[in-house]
Amino acid sequence: MKHSSALEGQYNLMYYRDADKAEVDVVIESASVHIVGVEVKASATIKPSDLRGLKKLASLTADKFKMELVLYDGVQTLALGNGIWAAPISTLWGSI
Numbered sequence: 001m002k003h004s005s006a007l008e009g010q011y012n013l014m015y016y017r018d019a020d021k022a023e024v025d026v027v028i029e030s031a032s033v034h035i036v037g038v039e040v041k042a043s044a045t046i047k048p049s050d051l052r053g054l055k056k057l058a059s060l061t062a063d064k065f066k067m068e069l070v071l072y073d074g075v076q077t078l079a080l081g082n083g084i085w086a087a088p089i090s091t092l093w094g095s096i
Helices: 048-064 089-093
Strands: 011-017 023-030 035-040 065-072 078-081 084-088
Touching: 011 048, 023 048, 035 048, 048 065, 065 089, 084 089
Parallel strands: 035 065, 065 084
Antiparallel strands: 011 023, 023 035, 078 084
């Protein structure tokens, strides 16, 4: 939340969870109504089930949805297809 206050423009940070228990850890919505979903995983691997909430949110928000991102404990940035990316959570802090 603190980082979003330093950015140009206005952003809303939310959490998504539906009746089927599909969830997304962070949903970022810009003032222009573009949406990015961010899922955070403690694992060094990504399973298809880890993408369930992101895919559900993307299907509900259609053309507003711009990107799906999984932050995980791995070391590679991966393109998982259909606008879904996985990136090491360590990239948030640069090289340490």
